[in-house]
Every structure is written in C-alpha cells, then in structure tokens.
Amino acid sequence: MSSDDERDLDLIRTATGELARKFGLEYWREKDKKAEYPWEFVKAFAAGGWLGAMIPEEYGGLGLGLSESAVMLHEIAASGAGTSGASAVHFYIFPPGPIIRHGSEEMKRKYLPLVASGDLLMAFGVTEPTAGVDTSRITTRAERTSGGWLVNGQKVWITNAQNAQRILLLARTSPRTEERPFDGMTLFFTDLNRDRIAVREIEKLGRAAIDSNELFIDNLEVPDEDVVGEVGKGFSYLLDGLNPERIVVATAQVGLGRAALEIATQYAKDRVVFDRPIGKNQAVAHPLADSWIRLTAAEHVAMHAADLYDRHLPCGPEANAAKFLGSEAGFQACDRAMQTLGGYSYAKEYHVERFWRESRLLKVAPVSQEMVLNFISTKVLGLPRSY
Incomplete structure (x- = not known):
C-alpha cells in the first residue's frame, strides 16, 4: 500500500472516529437497555455520506474500497459503539455487494442511491434453522410463475427485519444435487412484504439495539426484475x-x-x-x-x-x-x-x-x-x- 493510500486511510480514520465519538458510551448503554435502533447514529453517518462508502459514485456513493470501509468499522466499534454501532453501519457495506457486481443496471440505479443516502434499509436473508452452516441445504423455495416467482420458506437470525424495506433473499430454484450442491440457488432483492412475511424478533444475549429475527415466508410474490444476476447462480x-x-x-x-x-x-x-x-x-x-x-x-x-x-x-x-x-x-x-x-x-x-x-x-x-x-x-x- 502506497504512502498516499495510508494518508487517505488516516483521513478516514480521523473523520469517522470523530463522528462516532459524538455518540458517547451512555448513548449506547441506553440503546442497549431499551433495545432501540440507533437511528440518530445511522442518520449522522448518512449525512456524512459514509453509508455509501463502497457504492460507486455513479450510483450516489463514495466509490471507496473495502480498506476504507474496514477502517471506518474499526473506528465505530473502538469509539465505544461496539458491535451495535458497527452492525448498524456495516449492513450498508457488505449486503449491497452482490447488487453492485451482479444486479441489473435498472436495479442499481433504482436502489443503490437510496442505500447510499440511508433512505433504504436492507436485510440479508440467507440463514435457515434447518440448514445451519450448510447453505447448500436451505429449503426456502422459489417456484416459477407467470412473470415472476412464488417464494415459501423460513429464515432465521435476520438482522434489520423489524425496519428493513427490502431483503436480499436466497432461495432454491432447482433441487440440490450431490455433484454440485451450491448450484440451483437464486438471489432476489425484493420487498420485505409484511403481508406475506411474518417477522418475529428473537430475544438475545447482546447487541439488543440491533434486531435479529425469524422470518416465515408464505407465498411471497417476487417479480423477475428482482432477480440478482442469473437464476441458479445466487450462491x-x-x-x-x-x-x-x-x-x-x-x-x-x-x-x-x-x-x-x-x-x-x-x-x-x-x-x-x-x-x-x-x-x-x-x-x-x-x-x-x-x-x-x-x-x-x-x-x-x-x-x-x-x-x-x-x-x-x-x-x-x-x-x-x-x-x-x-x-x-x-x-x-x-x-x-x-x-x-x-x-x-x-x-x-x-x-x-x-x-x-x-x-x-x-x-x-x-x-x-x-x-x-x-x-x-x-x-x-x-x-x-x-x-
């Protein structure tokens, strides 16, 4: 890494560290105690443009790299915000990655500026209660319909689902095979429609300010334009x-x-x-x-x-x-x-x-x-x- 890169990282370290430290230890203690989402903190980072750190400039972001984002997350946690503060921001960092690299141009132009500005909160729907760490064995299925898909299944430990408007959702679109177990899964970036998705919060040991949830998906209709990349290559x-x-x-x-x-x-x-x-x-x-x-x-x-x-x-x-x-x-x-x-x-x-x-x-x-x-x-x- 060049000296210019190091100087850039130092500038980001200073700027994000100073911003994070405006929210003191008592702020996070209260958020943890009351299990309240830290919207004031998120909005402060949105106002600074930091939520779009890794989103390309043409879609409203800063166009920075993972190194800069990693430094920012370090400074947030080190400020005393801990995992609560880091989680509130890093869901704007890594979940958009598949959309940035594989989403359609229409999808990127429609949604990435909203993510970068903090006006769109995402959830990340992969984990399932019966699959554990073996993602190849997820059972949430998306069946082909006229002009779209019908999704049914269950997800667990889904962060942000109490407040998220959309979800990056992994579902099986063809059966699992022993030869290629990770094929046949498709990523959808779709509405977190509460009429078709029951969201139940999980009471847990730590990070109470950031919600974790079970999702029960019942005949969720997903249009074709919500498919990320190619069908079957989601994993x-x-x-x-x-x-x-x-x-x-x-x-x-x-x-x-x-x-x-x-x-x-x-x-x-x-x-x-x-x-x-x-x-x-x-x-x-x-x-x-x-x-x-x-x-x-x-x-x-x-x-x-x-x-x-x-x-x-x-x-x-x-x-x-x-x-x-x-x-x-x-x-x-x-x-x-x-x-x-x-x-x-x-x-x-x-x-x-x-x-x-x-x-x-x-x-x-x-x-x-x-x-x-x-x-x-x-x-x-x-x-x-x-x-």
Missing part, C-alpha cells in the same frame, strides 16, 4: 458479500477489543489495592499487553485481506483468517477487561459487560471459528474434508 454471488463481511467483522472486533482494553488499562492505572495500582502487578499487566499484541496482529491480517479484495485478487483464506483472529482477539480483550475490573465489570456504568456480551457473538457468527478452521484445513492445507 456464487453471495461470495461478493461474504468475504467483505468477514473482513469488516474482523476490524470491528479489533475496535471493540481496543475499546475494552482502553477502559481496562485506565482502571488498572487508577485502581489501588494493597497500596499500589493493580496495573503494577504482572498478573494484570501481562494479559492486557498480550491483548494489545493480538489485536494489532489481527488488524494487520484484516487490512491485508481488504487490500487483496480491493485489488480484485483472491482473498478467501485471508478473509477467513482475519475473521478468526479478530474474533478471538476481540473477545479475549473484552474478557480480560472483565477480569481486570473484577466485581465492577458487572456494573453497566463501566460498559465492559456490554462489550463482552457483544464480542461473544462473533465467535459463532457470521461463520463459526470451527468452520473457518475447516475451510483453511481443506482449501489451504489440502487435508481431507471432515464435514
């Missing part, structure tokens, strides 16, 4: 969203870990026990130092993956490695912050318990650590498939 298009998702999740987790580390470090300096600050004890200092090292290493891997993506080079192994390392380092930093604060870590006024709850999620989502190891062991090391 391959998803990769244009999934690798960026892993990368921005990694940098957000690093940012979240750094937010926790900052609080823990200050506490270790200020808290006096047995007539000395607890940070003078290596049992406290060394775990925090170790977390700093791991967060820094994870960030470097994630930014390398983002750079590969921006240069249109293969980045699957690096994107998955970034997600693995970012999730591990982020959660470990939050857990160590809990340990450093001791009993006070349970007090919401210190905020680290929210960071801990939010960071734990990303060890199992959007892909589990075990599935990352499966990918690396088979695709990179060439070992026999174990699943």
Whole structure:
C-alpha cells in the first residue's frame, strides 16, 4: 500500500472516529437497555455520506474500497459503539455487494442511491434453522410463475427485519444435487412484504439495539426484475458479500477489543489495592499487553485481506483468517477487561459487560471459528474434508 493510500486511510480514520465519538458510551448503554435502533447514529453517518462508502459514485456513493470501509468499522466499534454501532453501519457495506457486481443496471440505479443516502434499509436473508452452516441445504423455495416467482420458506437470525424495506433473499430454484450442491440457488432483492412475511424478533444475549429475527415466508410474490444476476447462480454471488463481511467483522472486533482494553488499562492505572495500582502487578499487566499484541496482529491480517479484495485478487483464506483472529482477539480483550475490573465489570456504568456480551457473538457468527478452521484445513492445507 502506497504512502498516499495510508494518508487517505488516516483521513478516514480521523473523520469517522470523530463522528462516532459524538455518540458517547451512555448513548449506547441506553440503546442497549431499551433495545432501540440507533437511528440518530445511522442518520449522522448518512449525512456524512459514509453509508455509501463502497457504492460507486455513479450510483450516489463514495466509490471507496473495502480498506476504507474496514477502517471506518474499526473506528465505530473502538469509539465505544461496539458491535451495535458497527452492525448498524456495516449492513450498508457488505449486503449491497452482490447488487453492485451482479444486479441489473435498472436495479442499481433504482436502489443503490437510496442505500447510499440511508433512505433504504436492507436485510440479508440467507440463514435457515434447518440448514445451519450448510447453505447448500436451505429449503426456502422459489417456484416459477407467470412473470415472476412464488417464494415459501423460513429464515432465521435476520438482522434489520423489524425496519428493513427490502431483503436480499436466497432461495432454491432447482433441487440440490450431490455433484454440485451450491448450484440451483437464486438471489432476489425484493420487498420485505409484511403481508406475506411474518417477522418475529428473537430475544438475545447482546447487541439488543440491533434486531435479529425469524422470518416465515408464505407465498411471497417476487417479480423477475428482482432477480440478482442469473437464476441458479445466487450462491456464487453471495461470495461478493461474504468475504467483505468477514473482513469488516474482523476490524470491528479489533475496535471493540481496543475499546475494552482502553477502559481496562485506565482502571488498572487508577485502581489501588494493597497500596499500589493493580496495573503494577504482572498478573494484570501481562494479559492486557498480550491483548494489545493480538489485536494489532489481527488488524494487520484484516487490512491485508481488504487490500487483496480491493485489488480484485483472491482473498478467501485471508478473509477467513482475519475473521478468526479478530474474533478471538476481540473477545479475549473484552474478557480480560472483565477480569481486570473484577466485581465492577458487572456494573453497566463501566460498559465492559456490554462489550463482552457483544464480542461473544462473533465467535459463532457470521461463520463459526470451527468452520473457518475447516475451510483453511481443506482449501489451504489440502487435508481431507471432515464435514
């Protein structure tokens, strides 16, 4: 990466960091407590043009790369917004990817400017309760009709569905085969029609400000113009969203870990026990130092993956490695912050318990650590498939 690129990233880091920090820790504590969507925060980033970071300029965006977006997500999480703030913005970053690369010109001109301005909120409908991490076994089906499709099925852990106007929906349009299990799935970018889609919110451990939902789809009519790319190739298009998702999740987790580390470090300096600050004890200092090292290493891997993506080079192994390392380092930093604060870590006024709850999620989502190891062991090391 050139020095000019580094300067550009520094400018973005400063601008987005300053904007995110206008929304303090108490703002996020209240949003988490009341389970309220952070619309004020989203609108502030929309006003700055940041929601369209990766949308091309001809469609109303900034035309930036994944590297810039990854830096922005890091700064949002590191500001104390954590996963709640990062999730509220990153759904404008990775879900539009398949539309940008494979959508029709009419689709892009109609919807991408609305996404970039924050006037259109998307949901991402892939996961199903009976398929788990094996996307090839989804059972939501789209049947051909005159001039369109009729969709029936169920989705789970769908973010934003309480408020989203449209959904990027994956459905089977032809049966699964053992020879080519990922063929025969089609992506639709269509209305989240509440008359045909029942949306039920899931009560969960963390990130309460951002809703997660079950969807029950009953005879949803989808016109042909809502098909993204070619029928039957939807899973391959998803990769244009999934690798960026892993990368921005990694940098957000690093940012979240750094937010926790900052609080823990200050506490270790200020808290006096047995007539000395607890940070003078290596049992406290060394775990925090170790977390700093791991967060820094994870960030470097994630930014390398983002750079590969921006240069249109293969980045699957690096994107998955970034997600693995970012999730591990982020959660470990939050857990160590809990340990450093001791009993006070349970007090919401210190905020680290929210960071801990939010960071734990990303060890199992959007892909589990075990599935990352499966990918690396088979695709990179060439070992026999174990699943």
